[in-house]
Amino acid sequence: MKLPKIELEDFLGIDLAGSPKKPTGLAYIKDKVLLTQLVYEDELLLEKAVKFKYVYIDAPLSLPYGRCDIEQRNEYHFRECDLKLRELKIKFFPITLGGMRKLTERGMKLRDFLIAKDIEVYEVFPGAFYDVYHVKRKDKKAILDFFKKFLYSLGVFIENRPYTQDELDSISCLLTGILQKTGLALELKGIDGCIIIPKPLFNKP
Template sequence: MSILGIDLAGSEKRPTGIAYFKDNRILTKVVYKDEEILKIAKNFSKIFIDAPLSLPKGRDSLEVNNGIHFRECDIKLRKLKIKFFPLTLGPMRKLTERAIKLKIILKEQNKKVFEVFPGGFYDIMKLSRKNKEEIIKFYKNLGFELEDKKFIQDELDAIACLLTGLMHEKGESFILDGIDGSIILPRIENNLKLRSY
C-alpha cells in the first residue's frame, strides 16, 4: 500500500519519524533534512503528516499576530476534548511553515497530502500518548510485525500517522473538515475492537 506516515519535526536539527508498510511489516526511519523526506516520499502516493498544513482563515502570516489562532478543524478538535498546541504558538510556527512548504512540493509531484494527529489517535485508542511500551503492544495486537529495535517517540508517532492513513483508506476514519483545513482521525467507536488489517 503506497502510503507514508511522517511525524514531522519543526527543525531539520530534530528527528523526523517516518513509517511505511513492507508486506505486513511496519518499517520506520529517522531522518532530519527536507531532502531526505522528499527522497523517501517519491516512492509513495499518499502522505499522512503530523503537522498543520494550512493557516487559519484570515491569517496571512505566522509572523504577524492578528488575533486569529485556530482553524475550523482545530475548533472541532477542541470540542472533542483532544488537547493540541495552536499552530501560532512558539515552536509550532516553525513546524507549520516547514509542513506547508513540504506540502506544496509534494502536491507539485502529484502526491496526495493529508494532515493527521497522533495525539488524537492515541486519545481515541485510549492510549497514553508517551507510554512507548503500551503503544508498541497496541500496534502488535493489531497484527502488525514491528522491527526488533528501540523506537524513539517520533517513530511511534509516525506509525500512528501511517495507521490513520490506512484506516482512512479503508473508510474507518472521520475528517474534521473546515474551510481552512482538515484533520483526519480514526473513527470513534464506543467499543473499539483490535483487528488485524
C-alpha cells in the same frame, strides 16, 4: 460494510520536526513488514516521500482563515478543524504558539512540494490517535502493544524493539492514513483545513 482494497505500500506516515536539526520520524510498510527511520534534512525527507502515493503528516498544513502568514500578528489562532478537535476534548497546541510556527511553515512547504508531484497529502495528529484508542500519549510500551494488535489485524509484522517517540508517532500517522482510505476515519473539515483522526474500532485496551 465492504471496505475498498488498498495497497499498504502506498502509504507513508511522517512525524515532522519543526527543524532539520531534530529527527523526523517516517513509517511505511514493505513486504508486510512495518519499517521506520529517522531523517533530518529536507532533501532526504523529500527523496523518501515522493516514492509514495499517500502521505500523512503530523504538522499543521494550513493557516487559520484571516491569517496571511504564520508570523502575522492578529487574533486568528485556530482553524475550524482545530476547534472541532477541541469539541472532541482532544488537547493540542495552537499553530501560532512558539515552535509550532516553524513546524507549520515546514509542513506547508512539504505539502506544496508533494502536491506538485501529484501525491495526496493529509494532516493527521498522533495525539488524537492515542486519545481515540485510550492509549497514553507518552506510554511507549502501551503504544507499541497496541500497534502490534493493530498491525496483526492487517497481516503486518512489527519488530519488537525500542522505538523513539518520533518513530511511534509516525506509525500512528501511517495507520490513520490506512484507516482513512478504508472508510474508518473522521475528516474534521473546515474552510481553512482538514485533520484526519480515527474512528473508534476496538474496545479500550
